Amino acid sequence: MQIAARTVASFHYTLTNDAGEVLDSSRGREPLTYLHGAGNIVPGLEKAMAGRGAGDAFQVRVVPEEGYGAHHPQLVQDVPRAAFAGVDTIEPGMQFTARSPEGVQHVTVTRVTADTVTVDGNHPLAGEHLNFAIEVTEVRAASDEEVAHGHVHGPGDHHH
Numbered sequence: 007m008q009i010a011a012r013t014v015a016s017f018h019y020t021l022t023n024d025a026g027e028v029l030d031s032s033r034g035r036e037p038l039t040y041l042h043g044a045g046n047i048v049p050g051l052e053k054a055m056a057g058r059g060a061g062d063a064f065q066v067r068v069v070p071e072e073g074y075g076a077h078h079p080q081l082v083q084d085v086p087r088a089a090f091a092g093v094d095t096i097e098p099g100m101q102f103t104a105r106s107p108e109g110v111q112h113v114t115v116t117r118v119t120a121d122t123v124t125v126d127g128n129h130p131l132a133g134e135h136l137n138f139a140i141e142v143t144e145v146r147a148a149s150d151e152e153v154a155h156g157h158v159h160g161p162g163d164h165h166h
């Protein structure tokens with residue numbers, strides 16, 4: 007069976023950036039399982055998965071626009087240190103959830119000075135090319151229920 011709409015595929019992946027650093031990998035864990043055509047994985051990878059079958063191994067380089075998006079400089083902001091009242095230690099790399107008129111925003115602290123904290127609302131991988139090494143382990147037909155829900159149901163986790 008080939009990966010197409012209304013199929014569920016499982017695959018192992020190793021994700022590296024252009025510097026060759028491994029950012030994430032499923033090796034040593036269960037493979038990732040997703041419903042194809044439902045936007046459950048980044049668009050560039052989903053596109054590259056189409057037509058593959060169990061046992062296929064390949065590499066794909068996903069551009070930022072088909073990955074986690076471009077890096078938007080306007081999402082990087084300097085916030086007064088006083089806005090973090092009640093937080094004892096603030097260090098680069100810490101993540102916060104901020105409520106704004108536009109809704110909930112996840113931000114990462116990138117710089118801390120005595121008076122200001124620089125936060126970045128971009129996805130940590132925004133602007134990065136994503137280099138995936140993929141091995142497809144299984145492809146099966148999706149159930150009607152999975153297609154209706156837009157996601158995969160695993161054994162024992164149908165709790166909604």
Ligand code: ZN
Nearest residue numbers: 155157159166
């Ligand atoms: Zn469901």
